[in-house]
Amino acid sequence: MPGLAHRLAGFAAHAAALPGGGEADARAFCERLLRAFGWRSLRHAVFAPSTAAGEFDLTVSSTLWLALKPRGTDLAAHRQRAFEHWHDRTTHPRYVVLCNYSDLVVHDFNRQIWEPLDRLTITELPREHAALGFLLPDPRPPVFRNDRVAITRDAVDRLAAVFHLLVQRGVPRELARRFLLRRVFDLFAAAIDLAPHHSELFPDLEPLALTVEEQTHLHAAAARDWSRVELPVFGALFQRSMDRERRHAQGAHFTNEADIQRIVLPTLVRPWRQRIAAATSSEELLAVHHELARLRVLDPACGSGNFLYVAYRELLRLELELAERLRHESATPFSPRISVRNFFGLDTDPFAVELARVTLQLATRLALLELRPAFPVEPEPLTDLHDNLRAADALFTDWPAVDVILGNPPFQSKNKIQRELGPDYVRRLRRAFPEVSGLADYCVYWFRKAHDHLPIGGRAGLVGTNTIRQNNSRDSGLGHIVESGTITDAVASEVWSGDAAVHVSIVNWIKQPRAPGKKSLSWQTGDAAHSPWQTVELEQIGPSLSPHTDVSAARVLRANANAGRCYQGQTVGHEAFLLPPASARAMLRRARGNAAVILPFLIGDDLLGRADGSPSRWVIDFGDRDLHEAREFTAPFARIKTHVLPDREAAAAEELRRNADVLRTDARARVNRHHANFHEQWWRLSWRRGEMLAALAPLSRFAACVRVTKRPIFEFVSPQIRPSDALVVFAFDDDYSFGLLQSSVHWQWFTARCSTLKRDHRYTSSTVFDAFPWPQRPSSAEVVQVARAARHLRTVRARALQQLGCSRRELYRDLDASGRSPLRPAHDALDRAVRAAYGMPAGADPLRFLLDLNHELAAREAAGATIVGPGLAALAPGARLRVACRSRDCIEPA
Known part of the structure; x- marks a missing residue:
């Protein structure tokens, strides 16, 4: 087979003969190009007319979008339109190539927008094809002649090396920073023929004598072509390279x-x-x-x-x-x-x-x-x-x-604000913004202040953690914004390109209620930087940044909140409370009485990742026993005293020191006793969840699912097993209640009402369970049908796990990826039974139905009426119905 250069020479000759105006020419050009690069099958390539007359698009998976223009077109004039079209696409191919049959202009809009990475003619392709290495069936890293980001990173590395050498030999960090900042200005100024104005920008800057090594790095930086250094990229990387923990720019991210x-x-x-x-x-x-x-x-x-x-x-x-x-x-x-x-x-x-x-x-x-x-x-x-x-x-x-x-604005979760910024700062924040929930993320304060500061008709666009659309953060921030403004364009969730490894939301709004026009909402569908996008146009975008019915206005139902049915599992607080099976069995053999405090412990990865879902470790739980009683369990107590007590002593001492610092500033300040409380009961789990254990005690089994998950997979678990805080626990042992929880109706409510961790959903009892309306008037036949469908699903699932030898995670990954799974008919049957129990009309939007039912039930509670709360027991079933909804299968200790 001829080599690549030979094939590209043949392609160039063919392209030169094409008039370059119609669809036949465009299709022939694209197909011959791919064949020349060695593509035998073109099934991954999509050829289609563009939105403009005489223009055509070729898309190759997530790698290439080739925008083919008529011969003679000025490609530079199309860069802006190409970028905006790429920006608005549901998929963002890594490389964008503009072509007019004789010239190729290569862009990677994620790296640099205004300058192409390379320009080459078709006749140059046989010898300059390295820039299109990504087009090979077995892709090679492309080599570009105008990669300004690479030049920028190299320049930053050289300057960062000088900075750290200066600091190491005793030059104050601030002086070293400003000295190099002046050098940066000089280098840019020389490259763009700008006379320096040091007296304005760098007054009173002390001169520095440099060592030979420092001069070498500085001269190497000066030797770069500073007219090609990307100024915004440079600023971000230069700032980060000056941080104490960063030595160079190669691994640093920039927005x-x-x-x-x-x-x-x-x-x-x-x-x-x-x-x-x-x-x-x-x-x-x-x-x-x-x-x-x-x-x-x-x-x-x-x-x-x-x-x-x-x-x-x-x-x-x-x-x-x-x-x-x-x-x-x-x-x-x-x-x-x-x-x-x-x-x-x-x-x-x-x-x-x-x-x-x-x-x-x-x-x-x-x-x-x-x-x-x-x-x-x-x-x-x-x-x-x-x-x-x-x-x-x-x-x-x-x-x-x-x-x-x-x-x-800065990314900081509500759980880390006090640790990162200090309790005194948090108190000032709460005093300055009393209307913002103490459970809101840090960026919410910026959203709220920005909106309040805008004039009528003013616009804003801010990046926030993707939790700004959830729970307290949503209510304090975006909920406040939509009261007097309109979200015009938003990204619900995106993998951020900046320095923080987070999923973000981006919100653009105008301070004008009910602004006219369609609103654009988009979101990334995966966890990778190049994951596909989805975009919809809506009449309005609610504070949840969801294309579905906005259920943020749902109300907590007292029948749910007071039912004592939904709990987070146990938080041990120290890894020494956990035992591998061999250590647990050794302690149990040593003293039979240890079985009272050593129990199987189920974590999320056990439930989803092990074929039988059984616990992979054990927990030492002294319960409410006092110190004297705990000592009676010799081996477990010795382990906890050796490993847990010293750490809790140290944490309590550090907390005491921090509190003293706070009280010196403000004698009336509230101080933390978090670690002091743990130290006082050092032999006990941090959060044992005694109320949960009391609710589970009379049950033959309980339902559980992983608390942070893309899709909730419920299982029944033996009460002999202790659930970890990675699980959310439901005090139900009947199949009817299980069926409601496992249904897609509950799943949709869960994803619409929950918080998230990156792209995974986090089940929260206060927002998901406490507001979830249960069927109010199902017939006995409908209740039994839900129970039977739930049992059938678990039977099918257990059989598939055994036959395929896979985990629940793998089983459901196949179901969600292709929809073809032995589980699909069973899940569909369960969903039909649940909708019937609700009396949900065919074709009805489940979220709209549930929200309307929630509001109806909340109004009835407010009027003093009693509603049907969670579970089978709330329906007051007869003995025959209770029997029809019972079974025995559950995850047992290994």
Whole structure:
């Protein structure tokens, strides 16, 4: 078979002969290209006409989108449209190639948007095909000639090496940072022919004598082509490389511009582009320009200034579009007026603020340099921007009056705020924002303050942890926003490209109730950076950021909350309470009485990952026994005393030290006794869940599922087994109750009402179970049918696990991936039985039905009426019905 270069030469000759205008030419071009790269089968390639006449698209899995234009097309003029089309697609192929039959322009919009990674002609392909290595059936890492991110990382590494050498030899960190920041400004300034203005930007900066090694690294950095260094990427990586724990940029993440554009496009670009397009005269265009030039933008957590840089450059592009319109409308003189002085930022890191000032200073030259061929104007004079960009905690600082707020506030879960920021800070936060729930995530404070600060008609776009759409965070943040504003565009969940390994939500809104127009909601369907996307258009987007019925307004039902049926499993608090089977059996053989305090312990991975679901470890649980009684169990007690007591003593002492620091500041402050309480009862589990054990005691078995999961898989468990806190436990032993819990009706309610951990759902009793309305008037026949369907499902499931030799996780993964599974008919039958028990009409939306029922039952409770609560017992069944809903299967100790 001919080599790759030979095949590409044949392709180039064929492409040169194509007129390059119609579908036949486009199809032949695409097929011959893939064949030349060695593709024998084209089943993974999709060829289709584009939205524009005479243009065609070729998509190859998640790797390539080739946008084929007619021969002679100026490809540079199509980059913006290509990026926005790629940005809005449900799938984001890694590489985007623009082609006009003679030229290829290669983009990776996740790395760099405005500059292609490579440009090459078709005739160059036989010898320059390394840039398209990703197109081979066995892909090779592509080699690009204009990878600006790679150049940027190398430059940062060199400067970071100088920084750490300076610090190691005793130069103060702040001086070393500012010294290198001045060098950065010099290098960029020289590359873009900008005269340095050190007196404005770096007053009173001490000179530093460098060692030979430091000079070597600095000269190597200076040798890079700084005109090709990506300024926003540089700022993010440079800031991180200055941290104490970071030595270089190669492993550091940065927020790619494609993600920044998920805020800048809907919040800034598209609303103003629509206004420009709607203007019908030069007078109207000039009025739009006047407003655009007065637009003020704030990033209250600006970091190194990436969001502000991108926003500034996009406003210049909008001004250019407006100028082009005016040029066509009339000969009206046009004077550019967009100013960097209309951009503002706050950040707690003084070095980040200095870096942001330099970023925006350079932006005035770099952006205009990029646009100058179409926009021949002189940049505004440099200014130090000290009044625009300030080092301060935005939550305790007055914000400047602005029209647009955008950015990426700090990520901090509600559970870590006190540990990371300290109890004194948390108290100040609660005093300043009493209307925000103490259980809300940190970023919620930023969302709420941003909305309250906006003028009527102002817009905002912020990134938050994806828990902002759940429970207390949702109610305090997005729930407040939609009371007087409208979410216009949102991402429910996305794998974030930034430094934090989290799933995020992105929310863009206008401070205007019921704003007209369709709203766009999208979400990523997997956990990988290149997972597919889904997008829907809605009349409105609720605070849950869900395309389904918004059930955030469901109310807690007293019949559920007071039933004592739903619990979290035991939290041991120290790993020494857990025993491997061999150690547990040895202790049990040594003293028969140890069986009272050594019990099988079931964790989530046992339930989902082991074929029989049995426990893989044991737990030492002294229960409510006092210290004297616990000592009677010699071996278990000795283990806990040796391993647990010292750690709890140390934790209590550290807590006491922290409390003393707090009380010195505020003698009336509330202090923590979390670890002190554990120390006082050091031989006991942290949270034994005695109330749960009391509820399970009279039962022959109990139902359980993993608490954090994509899909809840319920099983009955023997009461001889203790459940871990990785499980949510239901004090039911009848098949009717099991059937309700395992049904897709309950599953949909669960996913709509729960919180999440990354993309997995977390079952929370207060929001899921306590508000879940149970059937109110099922007939005896309907109850029995649910019980039978539940038993049948477990029978089919047990048989499949035995025959296939797999785990429950694997069994349900196949079901969810393809829908073809021995479980499918059994689950469908259960769902039909459950819907019948509810009296749910055919085709009804389960969430809407459940929400309406929830509101009806809450109203009846408020009026003093009694409703049917959870489980079979709430129906007051007769003896025959109770027998018909009983069985014995359950997970037993191994």
